Amino acid sequence: MLATGKKILCVRDGDATDYALDILDPKVLGRTVIAQCQKTLDATLDFSTSSNIALEDSEALLLYAWQELNTGKWASVDGNWHKVYAAASWMKAVSYFRCNMDSPTVWSDIVKLCDMGHLMGGDVWNGILIRTISNAEEFIQSQTKQISDSTPESSVAPLKRLKASLRPSIQYLIPEVCQPYLSDFQDLHFRQKRSVVLKHCMDDWPALEKWSPEYIRQLCGSRTVPVEIGRRYTDDDWTQELMTIGAFIDKYIYMKDNPEHKIAYLAQHDLFSQAPVLKEDIAPPDYIAFCGDDDPDMNAWFGPEGTVSPLHYDPKHNFLCQVMGEKYVRLYSESQTEFLYPHAPGMLNNTSQVDVENPDLSQFPAFEKASFYEYILEPGDILYIPPREWHFIRSLSISFSVSFWFNESKSGSTSNL
Numbered sequence: 001m002l003a004t005g006k007k008i009l010c011v012r013d014g015d016a017t018d019y020a021l022d023i024l025d026p027k028v029l030g031r032t033v034i035a036q037c038q039k040t041l042d043a044t045l046d047f048s049t050s051s052n053i054a055l056e057d058s059e060a061l062l063l064y065a066w067q068e069l070n071t072g073k074w075a076s077v078d079g080n081w082h083k084v085y086a087a088a089s090w091m092k093a094v095s096y097f098r099c100n101m102d103s104p105t106v107w108s109d110i111v112k113l114c115d116m117g118h119l120m121g122g123d124v125w126n127g128i129l130i131r132t133i134s135n136a137e138e139f140i141q142s143q144t145k146q147i148s149d150s151t152p153e154s155s156v157a158p159l160k161r162l163k164a165s166l167r168p169s170i171q172y173l174i175p176e177v178c179q180p181y182l183s184d185f186q187d188l189h190f191r192q193k194r195s196v197v198l199k200h201c202m203d204d205w206p207a208l209e210k211w212s213p214e215y216i217r218q219l220c221g222s223r224t225v226p227v228e229i230g231r232r233y234t235d236d237d238w239t240q241e242l243m244t245i246g247a248f249i250d251k252y253i254y255m256k257d258n259p260e261h262k263i264a265y266l267a268q269h270d271l272f273s274q275a276p277v278l279k280e281d282i283a284p285p286d287y288i289a290f291c292g293d294d295d296p297d298m299n300a301w302f303g304p305e306g307t308v309s310p311l312h313y314d315p316k317h318n319f320l321c322q323v324m325g326e327k328y329v330r331l332y333s334e335s336q337t338e339f340l341y342p343h344a345p346g347m348l349n350n351t352s353q354v355d356v357e358n359p360d361l362s363q364f365p366a367f368e369k370a371s372f373y374e375y376i377l378e379p380g381d382i383l384y385i386p387p388r389e390w391h392f393i394r395s396l397s398i399s400f401s402v403s404f405w406f407n408e409s410k411s412g413s414t415s416n417l
């Protein structure tokens, strides 16, 4: 078990370069903190010393880093503290294994530990947290043969397509185009910043066939994610909570033990670097690389019927790819901004104050003049949203979308604009 455990945890005997602490800046952290990290690392990796001491040391270091991450504003915490948190999480995982080798839950506990380390600290040492998680999950699966394309449990309602009677009626349809040439998309939409729905451009994604709440649970149900609780992020009672994907699915997708049917949204979360196995089922549409960006930001948007992304815009080009369920989308071009009442400069100045589907015209009279386009996205549709195009999105059923935010090429394709 020891040898297998070391392999899963990416512990390589006698090769300290894999865990070199020169990733930490002594000028920021101070020499005593670096010395403490080194002591903890040595205790962690020396399997002949007491595993309890190694565990205590790594827990103390983790707690210290946690306190540093939580003093002041999250965004202003120096990245070195994130690295300490990530490194200490891995050290704790190794010593936890040493102390609990015989526990039946040791590997799922370690997945949770490393997952939290990755979520809060990013990763260190060539992605050691994600590598450990993948190895541990593979090991758990080989032990329990849990992963299968089995049908959802009987208590779980199958995903339904939206009833025709529940579809909002659409007046001004966003233009749609089926499998355009790469250069046509670039010339007619990307360069002109003109929104469009691309049809049949993600037909080869295995996700379209495979993904369901149960499949997501099987692949990454134990992973901890930040969930937005509340109907929309502009509401006063809106808040965020960390929970496992499994708990999110039970409470907010299937509404189990959620008598008030509270809405929650796993929104704009980079689930794909947290659970890279999901990437095997999707692929950035070729149009993105053709337009000059081969490393788009990928985010997951997973939620029940009724999630609302209030009217807002983003600075980057966006492909919003619909994998599961339906979403109502409304777009207003940048030229309509004068009718949209953005919040005052500050955190929400890219967000309109108007409740799009129920506007208070006495407070926002000019909103009536704003012209817009609409669409109901279905699985397999890609919505191209240009930068600074206002978008409002409401899910009409349980829904999973993947967004790719991308930039214009710095040198080539768009330099002649």
Ligand SMILES: O=C(O)CCC(=O)C(=O)O
Pocket (backbone or CB within 6 Å): 301, 308, 309, 314, 318, 320, 391, 393, 394, 401, 403
């Ligand atoms: O799908 C959603 O709810 C919002 C998506 C969005 O705002 C985005 O991709 O920028």
